[in-house]
Amino acid sequence: MNVLLVGVGLIGGSFSLALKHRTDLTFGGYDNREEAQNEAFDLGIISQRFNLLSEGIKWADLIVVSVPVKAIRGILPEILDQIEPNQTIVDFGSTKAAICASVADHENRKQFIAGHPIAGTEHSGPSAAFEGLFRDKNLILCDTRLTEPGKLKDFEALATDAGFNIIHMDSKEHDRHLAYISHLSHITSFALSSAVLQKEKDGEVILDLAGSGFASTVRLAKSSPGMWSSIFMENKEMVLRSIEAYKKELEKLEALIIENQDEALEKYLEDGRKIRRILP
Amino acid sequence: MNVLLVGVGLIGGSFSLALKHRTDLTFGGYDNREEAQNEAFDLGIISQRFNLLSEGIKWADLIVVSVPVKAIRGILPEILDQIEPNQTIVDFGSTKAAICASVADHENRKQFIAGHPIAGTEHSGPSAAFEGLFRDKNLILCDTRLTEPGKLKDFEALATDAGFNIIHMDSKEHDRHLAYISHLSHITSFALSSAVLQKEKDGEVILDLAGSGFASTVRLAKSSPGMWSSIFMENKEMVLRSIEAYKKELEKLEALIIENQDEALEKYLEDGRKIRRILP
Numbered sequence: 001m002n003v004l005l006v007g008v009g010l011i012g013g014s015f016s017l018a019l020k021h022r023t024d025l026t027f028g029g030y031d032n033r034e035e036a037q038n039e040a041f042d043l044g045i046i047s048q049r050f051n052l053l054s055e056g057i058k059w060a061d062l063i064v065v066s067v068p069v070k071a072i073r074g075i076l077p078e079i080l081d082q083i084e085p086n087q088t089i090v091d092f093g094s095t096k097a098a099i100c101a102s103v104a105d106h107e108n109r110k111q112f113i114a115g116h117p118i119a120g121t122e123h124s125g126p127s128a129a130f131e132g133l134f135r136d137k138n139l140i141l142c143d144t145r146l147t148e149p150g151k152l153k154d155f156e157a158l159a160t161d162a163g164f165n166i167i168h169m170d171s172k173e174h175d176r177h178l179a180y181i182s183h184l185s186h187i188t189s190f191a192l193s194s195a196v197l198q199k200e201k202d203g204e205v206i207l208d209l210a211g212s213g214f215a216s217t218v219r220l221a222k223s224s225p226g227m228w229s230s231i232f233m234e235n236k237e238m239v240l241r242s243i244e245a246y247k248k249e250l251e252k253l254e255a256l257i258i259e260n261q262d263e264a265l266e267k268y269l270e271d272g273r274k275i276r277r278i279l280p
Numbered sequence: 281m282n283v284l285l286v287g288v289g290l291i292g293g294s295f296s297l298a299l300k301h302r303t304d305l306t307f308g309g310y311d312n313r314e315e316a317q318n319e320a321f322d323l324g325i326i327s328q329r330f331n332l333l334s335e336g337i338k339w340a341d342l343i344v345v346s347v348p349v350k351a352i353r354g355i356l357p358e359i360l361d362q363i364e365p366n367q368t369i370v371d372f373g374s375t376k377a378a379i380c381a382s383v384a385d386h387e388n389r390k391q392f393i394a395g396h397p398i399a400g401t402e403h404s405g406p407s408a409a410f411e412g413l414f415r416d417k418n419l420i421l422c423d424t425r426l427t428e429p430g431k432l433k434d435f436e437a438l439a440t441d442a443g444f445n446i447i448h449m450d451s452k453e454h455d456r457h458l459a460y461i462s463h464l465s466h467i468t469s470f471a472l473s474s475a476v477l478q479k480e481k482d483g484e485v486i487l488d489l490a491g492s493g494f495a496s497t498v499r500l501a502k503s504s505p506g507m508w509s510s511i512f513m514e515n516k517e518m519v520l521r522s523i524e525a526y527k528k529e530l531e532k533l534e535a536l537i538i539e540n541q542d543e544a545l546e547k548y549l550e551d552g553r554k555i556r557r558i559l560p
Contacts, residue, residue, distance in 0.1 A: 196464070209462065213466065221549075222555065228549055229546040243537075266506060273473070
């Protein structure tokens with residue numbers, strides 16, 4: 001089976017590496033960054049390079065789209081226009097509602113699967129890809145009632161083989177939850193990094209005084225700006241709501257400090273600490 | 281040499297464990313939580329238990345105070361009142377200006393060393409202590425010109441043996457930097473945890489959708505509420521300033537999303553990403 005990776009970075013690349021044991025699969029790649037395409041070829045992520053997307057589409061049985069979410073929305077209808085009934089197309093974007101809406105009325109909608117791997121690192125590009133990225137991680141598949149059951153079943157078997165657990169969810173529900181559980185973490189990290197970099201011009205001081213706590217909290221600010229600006233814009237409404245809710249919490253905390261409410265402050269922190277019950 | 285740990289939790293406990301190879305040292309402990317004292321004894325952190333602080337002080341050559349910063353300020357003058365000229369007292373609190381101010385005029389000030397180990401985890405108590413916590417970590421010593429040079433030199437040798445690199449800093453400078461580089465990270469984590477817990481009542485959903493990114497960003501919200509409420513109040517002015525600066529950054533980000541400024545948003549994230557130069 002021929003698998004075309006549209007986007008050969010961290011996610012697309014790791015999908016290929018996770019399926020390296022599958023000798024029945026051949027991975028090809030299309031990426032508008034020629035350098036990335038060549039790097040993926042050199043790293044053994046793909047064994048075929050396509051300069052034209054249309055050529056890749058003709059060649060493929062399965063097409064996996066792992067590019068920034070805004071680009072997915074642009075490219076997806078174009079791919080669906082060109083595919084034959086035997087082909088399946090999957091996207092691995094981090095937002096799902098706008099992507100699903102963009103192809104809702106497409107005549108080939110039933111050949112499309114909307115996916116979101118709950119896996120990643122703050123690094124990006126083919127060299128960041130690794131075999132175990134998806135091991136025991138969740139793959140959220142959205143609005144799967146709109147996909148042909150046979151194609152869905154085949155893809156789920158492949159994804160399971162790549163290490164994923166499969167979870168089904170409505171695309172709007174997905175975006176609402178992800179705004180809080182993922183997108184907001186990135187917002188708070190980027191803002192923290194900017195606040196600290198503005199204040200501390202001397203990197204040496206940061207290095208001397210930063211414990212593992214700061215490193216951990218600011219880690220997501222190392223993530224790809226293109227990918228994340230695209231996610232924030234695609235999930236704009238929910239992301240803004242999550243920022244509002246977060247600002248309210250921040251202001252509660254601030255008020256307790258201003259008003260010297262030691263006990264209420266400790267109580268507030270106790271409540272925040274309950275996250276331990278979920279993530280021990 | 282007899283070392284009295286006042287507070288036998290993560291920090292005090294790890295100091296003892298880091299010096300286990302030093303057969304010339306005997307560790308004793310005083311902790312107003314009797315359970316913690318017994319746990320530290322069972323874990324081999326201390327071999328002597330004191331029910332009265334004054335008894336421990338009489339016994340000790342070196343006194344290491346590792347309790348929440350507010351408690352340090354309360355206990356420190358009391359200890360300085362009781363010590364003999366041969367004794368040294370060190371504190372390991374995370375804020376330094378208020379602590380240094382609280383003993384500035386004490387006649388035994390020169391026997392005191394104000395320290396802050398840039399090391400820790402989100403866990404607390406004797407059972408969280410481990411031997412390698414301080415290995416290659418920085419120990420910030422503040423206002424050391426006010427300490428007797430011989431006592432300072434001896435303690436620095438001991439701290440180095442425990443794994444620390446020693447750095448000297450003015451106590452006010454320390455607190456200003458730490459507000460941004462450490463305290464603010466804790467504020468943002470606690471607020472993130474509260475915002476997510478408020479919105480997502482179903483822990484299962486968080487667990488399904490939380491990648492390593494959320495776990496990393498929210499990790500510090502698992503930290504000790506007593507310790508951190510105390511730190512925020514002790515360093516109130518600087519902490520509030522850091523929250524203000526952070527809120528400005530958050531609002532910049534929010535405005536770029538509201539106004540659909542895709543390019544400026546990506547540029548903002550690029551700037552935040554520069555933290556990679558310091559923490560690769």
